[in-house]
Amino acid sequence: LLAFLRRMDARARSAATVEEQVKIQEVMLAAFDRALVPGLDETLRVQMTQQKAGLLRGLASVAPDRHEATYLSLLEQLRSDPNPQVALFAVAGSIEFRLVQFRRQPDDTTFEALEREMLALVRTPGIGADIVQPIQMIVQDMFQIGERERGRRLLSTLAPVLIDSRNEDLRSVGNAFLDQLHMAQLDFDQARSAVFDDVPGAPERLVELTGQLLTERKPTPFLVEAALDAALVCEVTHRYEQAKAIYALVERLAGATDDTLAQTMAGNAARKADVRLNLIGKPLPLTGKLISGGDFDWSRYRGKVVLVAFWASSWGNSLGEFTTMVDLHQKYRDLGFEVVGVNVDDNVVVARQLLRNNPVTWENVVTDNPDRVGLDSPMAQQVGLAAAPFNLLVDRDGNIVEMHLYRFRDELERRVGTLLGVDPSLLPADPGPPGARQEGAAPADGEGAGEAPAEAAPTDPPTGTDDGMSRRVPKTEPRPEPSGWHWISVRSDGSQDPAVQDDQAEEDSTNPYLAPADASTDELVDFLLDLEDKPRSLLNRSGLVEAVVDAADRILADPAARPAHRRIAALEKLGALHRAAVDDDELQERLVAALDSVAAVDDPKVSDEVAFLRLEDETLAADESLDLAARVALLEKLKNFFTDRKLETRHLRLASASIAVVNDLSGDDPKQVAAEREVWFAAFGELFAKSKDRQLVAYGKRIAGDGASGAAAAGPAVGTPIEIAGTTHDGLPFDPAPYRGKVVVVDFWATWCGPCRKELPNVLQTHAELADRGFDVIGVSIDQDAEALTNFLAEEPLPWVTLAGAEAQQTAQTLGVRAIPTMMLLDREGKLVATAHRIGELRGEIDRLLAE
Structure with a gap:
């Protein structure tokens, strides 16, 4: 059925007419109903359910008389699905459909239906940051299509619910909605447009409204940015006096707030504007x-x-x-x-x-x-x-x-x-034609270099061309x-x-990312904040890491630096080194040394970050030589830390290192050791699952044994044939044929896993030593961030195949993999010989199998 669906989907995409496409998709719809049978693998069921709904959505848009009611009925049914992912998908689909209905017929009935669906979504338990963008886009859409009053109503309805959320991202959106509602009540965007339209008195009115914008509500970065945009509107339309007035207002009112980011934004914009707005009448050297x-x-x-x-x-x-x-x-x-x-x-x-x-x-x-x-x-x-x-x-x-x-x-x-x-x-x-040389033209770039200039009028140019320029x-x-x-x-x-x-x-011999040598402390803070918007792949470049550290050290060395600026410098320095240390052991040493350099910053956030990084370093350094009492004490310390913190993406490495400590628990009674591990797995799994980072949530559920029982939870027994299937990281189907007759280690890992990255050189060395004797490795990544995996493999290509995506994660779950790294050794018949967390623990068995 799956193969049939893929073939039909290809035919539908190449259909010559809409009628033909609809007929093919209706056949696919029937096939989905046959495939969605009780007992279907849960991951596959979720995927196929969403695909079926997507297919019906398309059919409802082109053939509403036949499929619209069916689509709405399916969404209503899926809202009570036991899988939260499916239920949330259904609510989002209902909102999308109600928006289509409203656009088709914008009246109170369709709007109230849309409003009810959006409220149902934001009130759904357990929703996360992934719904933020759709909510914002729908609200913005209301204003763009001229439905200002209804846009205001959505803002005022949704904001209180979002602010009451336990999710920090949703609370942030709720506050942003209140800011946006404040702007909408002032008709601030219309006032800006009026300046562009040359409406009499509009610039003066915009200055007045900017004052209201920043005094009637606390000047947040969102409102400061809107006010600065208003100043720029006046500036580019050559209303310079009004622009100066707005910049001064923003700097004064934002400067009085306790929001460091708002202060910095306003101060830096005002300083640059002061330079620009005083240029006219001056020479330009x-x-x-x-x-x-x-x-x-x-x-x-x-x-x-x-x-x-x-x-x-x-x-x-x-x-x-x-x-x-x-x-x-x-x-x-x-x-x-x-x-x-x-x-x-x-x-x-x-x-x-x-x-x-x-x-x-x-x-x-x-x-x-x-x-x-x-x-x-x-x-x-x-x-x-x-x-x-x-x-x-x-x-x-x-x-x-x-x-x-x-x-x-x-x-x-x-x-x-x-x-x-x-x-x-x-x-x-x-x-005339572009680039045509005219009488009296000066030499092109580089032509006649070093010639003495003429005494009066331009002279004839030397002969020659500059590639038609x-x-x-x-x-x-x-x-x-x-x-x-x-x-x-x-x-x-x-x-x-x-x-x-x-x-x-x-140029290549220098670091082009460094902040200007004569930059002030304020400018260095602005430099650091600007870098936060760069993509992570860029932030991990050594030049940028050095630039961040350099700028931060210069701020920390300034005795006149404000406490807020010292906090920003310390946190940015530690953050840059921490991100880069995942890939570089030497940078881990620099990170530890940096903890002492920021110790003098008297700030609770800095102290908290230092405590986190010291604990992470202690955990990463723990190995199998750590005695049982010290290991248990460390685990207790880690448990207390995870209990008291809101866990984020940056805690992934510490989380994986913590599980590595659990894996190394040992004792004389294997059953007792296994029971102790299960206690720690359950404790850490529950804590990780409360994180707002989806990879850490998935990891927590995995190590806690969420959804697993019996043999699956314990993993396959020795002698069990192991089937590896799925898709490689570059999108190709995995072919098991080349591994038949070989001794194989299946390495379950992730890019964010510190112990995995630490063990990788040992796996590489073993592979290099034994590959020509019939040994191979199959990597199975449980990364949910496909871009992170792609970037890692582009920078550090591995000499073996790596499986990735939903199927790889399902393989790990099916085989009972909870902590990573986990390595399963398979004999030449594909049967499980042993499981370990370090390849060194398998080396003896590998050599024995290769010798047979």
Whole structure:
């Protein structure tokens, strides 16, 4: 039946018409009913039930007269399913359907049905963070489709229920809903839109509402971000006085709160805005070098109108602005208009690639300081850059006359025309082909480097081309080189001439992630908080770990640092080292040493973190040599710790190490030892299952023997044939044929398991020594985070097959695997010979089997 369903699903996907697809899916529906029989494996039943519901959902959308009632009936039936996962799935499906109904017919009846379903969902016992996003999206959808009053009603209805939840994530959403309700009651988003729409009095009204936003309710980071967005709206629409007023309000009101994050957000935004909002009327000095080795001579732009455009490939709308700038550059460059691009990517190689694929007609420059890149670069700091794209219009005297023109093509062209003394409407619409070299054009990047500039008007350029690119830089009387920014010009073709290679080699020898050497303590705190938004795969890079540690140490060394900043520094330093220590024993030693370096920080959160990490290190160091009394004392300490804490993802390694201590319990009476282990398994399993981390919850249920009994709970007996089936981590079906006739160790493990990672080198060594004698390993990962497993295997490829996913987890459960690592030794006939938690314990049996 399963094979039949897969074939029919493939046919449905390739159906030529909707009618044909519906007929095929109706056949599939009947097959699902035949397959869902009593006694079906629970994991498979859940999966197939959800697939059946998904199939019916699709049928109900295209053939509602035949299937809508059946779909609703199934959802109602599944709401009382004994499996909480299925019941929650049914409630979520009902909400989705009610939303469709409301969109189809937005009246009180359909809205109240949707509201009831959402309340039922948030009141469901045991719900977790996985429902947060759907709830937020539905509420947001109400405002987006113009149902403001009903959106407010949902916020006011759901917020109190969420705030009363035991789940921290749901409480956080509840508080955010109250913030959003506060904004909705003030019509804050409409007030921001009114500024964009040039409604008379709108900027002044937005300033007034910002004050209400932050005084009538505590200034949380959510509200501070909304207020800062209001300030930016005024700024980009050139209502600078109102922007200054809002930034000042935010800094004053958020600064008075006890929310450190809100304070930091407001303070950093206000400091950068103060720089930006005082740029107009001031000169803009630029100095630097061409990427080909020559000097970038800003004086050659003297007498020109220049648009200085800050951009980054990571900001998608930057590329969209290129089209406008190319058009204007082509249209006005012969009249004295130029563009200089300023790239603020963290990695210049990315910028080169983008320019290679999207050539432009002007020079692009980047900072030449590898220690300060992106928004932390000197060039970004000196203009108060908060985001890209951002541009500055410079007149013929080198003074900034306007900024934030990237949103307004007509205004940009009007201002350029005014500065050039021309009427844009009188110019021809077609400026000619992009990149065409014009009479009097300056040399392209690198052409004529080192030549003396002309005394007066631009001279004819030297012959040659720059891959079809025209970069026109006027040659005029040189000025003394001003102090200020330092640049390297970026060739749009990304070619790697010797100068580029030398620069790249120099860049590779430094750490580009380090915070600026002259950064203040406040700036270093902002640097650390910004890094929290980076993906984990990036945070584990050695350069970033070192950057976090460096920034934290500099904050801790500042005697004037505020207590809140010292707390942030200590926690960020320990967090960075802890994440990286999972993969690196040397970093574990550095982590332990770091505990002493933060001991002087008088803060309960820091003290709690230090206690956790010291206990984790003690547990990781425990081995089979630890005597029974010390082992039991350690287990009691661990039990007390887990009882008193809200367990999170970061506690996974300690949890697995704790079970390793249980596994090493020993004694003269095997039955008594087994009974003692069961007591600890049950105790720790119950504590882990209360965590909000789904992997730790699953691990807790596994070691507690949740759902297992009899032989399954104890594991298979020696001599039992072991069947391994499932899917490999790269999505291929596992083929057992190559393992027939071999001696095999089946290694059950996970990337987050500290003892597993500790034992892995021993498994690798055994495999390397014995693989040519008929020995092999099959890995079975119980990771629920597929991305974490993929990243680990990409960085540390294993010379054996690794099974993963739901089937792998089911295999572990079927074979009674509770603690990991667990290693099952199979003989040449595939029968179980022995089970252990370290491969060294199996080595004697492995050698014996290979010798037979």
